[in-house]
Amino acid sequence: MINVVAGIDIGGTNTVIGLVNKAGDCLIESSISTRGFIHFEDFIESVSNEIAKLLQKIGGNYSLQGIGIGAPNGSFNLGVIVDAPNLDWKGILPICKEVTKQTALPSVVTNDANAAALGEMLFGGAQNMNDFIVITLGTGLGSGIVANGKLVIGHDGFAGELGHLNAFINGRICGCGNKGCLETYASATGIKRTVFMLLAEKNHPSTLRGVSYEKLSAKMITEAALNHDLIALEAFEYTGKVLGAKLADVVATLSPEAIFFFGGLAKAGTLIIEPTKRYMEESLFPIFRNKVKILPSGLEGKNAAVLGAAALIWQELE
């Protein structure tokens, strides 16, 4: 029998389920809708059934050892999801208890960015690193921190909220209720806000002048920048300036070997990495200069969220 685990990535719209071996190969994968379940228990039942189907499909030679889950606002310490804004079920969801009840297997949960960090460490670009950070640049900015080879989850399981570092006193309004949070500048949404700020301030012609706020995406801004659109280029410069300055603080705190960028906006590659690195170096405490790498995720292209969730339960089983 070959041991496998299930890695589950719960998103607001879809939930992706994969069976992953110890080497980090996703042997089979499918997805179900996250929506349409009134009771959370019914959703978990549907996830369990899907795992059983996948096991059947790959044949009888595999033994399922446990289930790892990446979910928005997942708390590793408590095994629950707490007030996830984009899920249908509110309050505290005892996901590990429910999964273990229905599958009789060990299960663990963490937030998506922590799962990405574990995936990076076990299967991605951080395989020989003990101290690194993964920054997910999606709708918001998430982060997973590894120090001494271990995920830093803090006292309450919620460490790594770098998206809510303060970038500007009285800055942009954030969904969390504060002002000036880093993710309102450095994320797919943040760079969109920056484009609109620049469209208001500058007179350069730009293809982005024809796009509504609702329609504008990080991908469109990236494409415009690759076509030398001045507004788009300046938006990346500004994003790198804000992000780089805050990463200098993060480096002074944690002194990581590398910072990995992951997610939608990270697909812009050099466009976002180069200015971030330049401004970070400019702000760094001298002893940290020219020591810290900013790298694209080594998992980009693979289903990192599933691999990360699988990495989480593999680590737990050891």
Next chain:
Amino acid sequence: MINVVAGIDIGGTNTVIGLVNKAGDCLIESSISTRGFIHFEDFIESVSNEIAKLLQKIGGNYSLQGIGIGAPNGSFNLGVIVDAPNLDWKGILPICKEVTKQTALPSVVTNDANAAALGEMLFGGAQNMNDFIVITLGTGLGSGIVANGKLVIGHDGFAGELGHLNAFINGRICGCGNKGCLETYASATGIKRTVFMLLAEKNHPSTLRGVSYEKLSAKMITEAALNHDLIALEAFEYTGKVLGAKLADVVATLSPEAIFFFGGLAKAGTLIIEPTKRYMEESLFPIFRNKVKILPSGLEGKNAAVLGAAALIWQELE
């Protein structure tokens, strides 16, 4: 035979040496001058001789197991002191190699703030905590970070430079060459700078108007504040505002159970803790509110630097 270790605290003027048992009791202590040695090796020889004298004094029933050293710019990873600004010997000092050569015992070094954090964990107020931070408010601001029960030293051994977080873009000039570093506001020197800023800006009468910059100390500012001096009180308020806002960033990164204040300015107690806590709470990402304690060090009054250095080698010997 009872096992003991030597805890050594190297300061710019004096070096304090203590023999410490596993329970954290300092059995005997003395100090030698750090100055007056042209060669670093001669200084280490003098330290070794002092350790031997102390062992002799407490009688034959003790067995020395190792030597822990807290020193400015001490690098745990490399076992060296790097460019310590207030020591007579420049460049890289291979302190562990030299100590072990002269004593034939294992030795470890770290910076003063990391030693304080270990001391707090083994013998102080953090004995049941896995995630906490110690902030030393002395001439500068140092910090020791513990996550998952381990000191966070980062990739190069230099993590925990919270004194060099950026508090203000283009802020006060810092000794490190950058501008606006937190320690130029939140430290014994920082609050002195703030008093002089307030003496310039305000018209309140103040006993501090009679004191030169060179003569002014954190202790005098504390005493003035306790006597309701408006400038001194406002200086603590301002220090707490700057420090509290940056600690909110640190909490979002690490989610510690507690932050301990240690060192000269920390002796001001509530005067510094209360405004820091108030402004920190105001800036915190909502899920962290009312969760993080700010506490005076549980080692204050004891020789924390010696105990911390001893804690370091005890941890290493395990």
